[in-house]
């Protein structure tokens with residue numbers, strides 16, 4: 487589990503993180519989302535003991551990072567690409583990191599396989615693509631088999647196949663009871679990957695909820711065309727719908743398609759079109775993340 491309590495980091499008058507409290511639960515993949523400069527990396531760096539909070543606390547399984555007895559076995563992090571020496575092969579990097587982490591080199595081959603780097607393992611990592619470097623960073627984070635995983639913008643540089651691979655890996659980790667916190671500045675990128683969302687803007691939490699409730703909160707919008715638009719407008723409003731015009735159609739919020747169809751039938755106005763606009767996830771995110 488990851489918890490932050492009124493976590494804050496100020497740089498002079500810049501409130502990079504301004505009193506953030508949230509929980510990332512075991513068995514769930516939590517998306518940590520915000521536009522550029524909203525305070526995500528600063529929060530993750532405090533969680534990982536790389537930066538001291540101005541105030542508040544960040545805990546991993548109820549302990550501060552500094553108090554963990556054996557960090558690699560408790561938390562794995564992917565913070566930036568390019569941590570490997572470019573002249574070192576992927577395998578040599580992992581072996582060195584395994585020794586540093588006290589994890590033993592026995593896991594290295596299995597991890598190379600798990601992240602899909604077996605064929606490239608004996609090539610220098612300097613020649614790896616961005617996506618391959620991400621895979622190597624994920625393997626490094628997994629060396630100590632930690633229950634908690636933190637990934638800062640891991641989808642950057644991954645192609646669709648890489649994203650699908652990451653999704654399976656993180657879902658499997660959560661299914662086995664692990665906690666996953668993954669940051670991004672694009673909700674759509676994570677939408678198929680996460681269970682919960684924590685949205686930050688200007689260093690403050692704007693929303694912390696299951697992803698499904700974000701869809702639910704978005705008002706369902708109907709698009710309606712009929713023989714007598716003026717009459718439709720009147721009858722929709724008379725039963726509580728909020729109506730606006732969009733081109734040659736009416737947009738209606740506050741009514742179900744069943745309601746709208748029945749009301750139009752009752753008013754004897756033939757309908758030519760009745761469709762439901764699915765909520766645009768990225769728009770919902772932007773509405774919450776922009777202040």
Ligand SMILES: Nc1ncnc2c1ncn2[C@@H]1O[C@H](COP(=O)(O)OP(=O)(O)OP(=O)(O)O)[C@@H](O)[C@H]1O
Nearest residue numbers: 497500502520521522523524525526527528529671
């Ligand atoms: N060392 C620092 N000194 C001064 N200001 C900083 C420092 N580190 C971060 N900031 C500021 O704090 C704010 C939050 O930055 P942070 O990197 O945490 O955002 P972010 O959400 O991770 O953004 P991105 O998606 O671009 O990585 C920004 O305004 C940034 O300029």
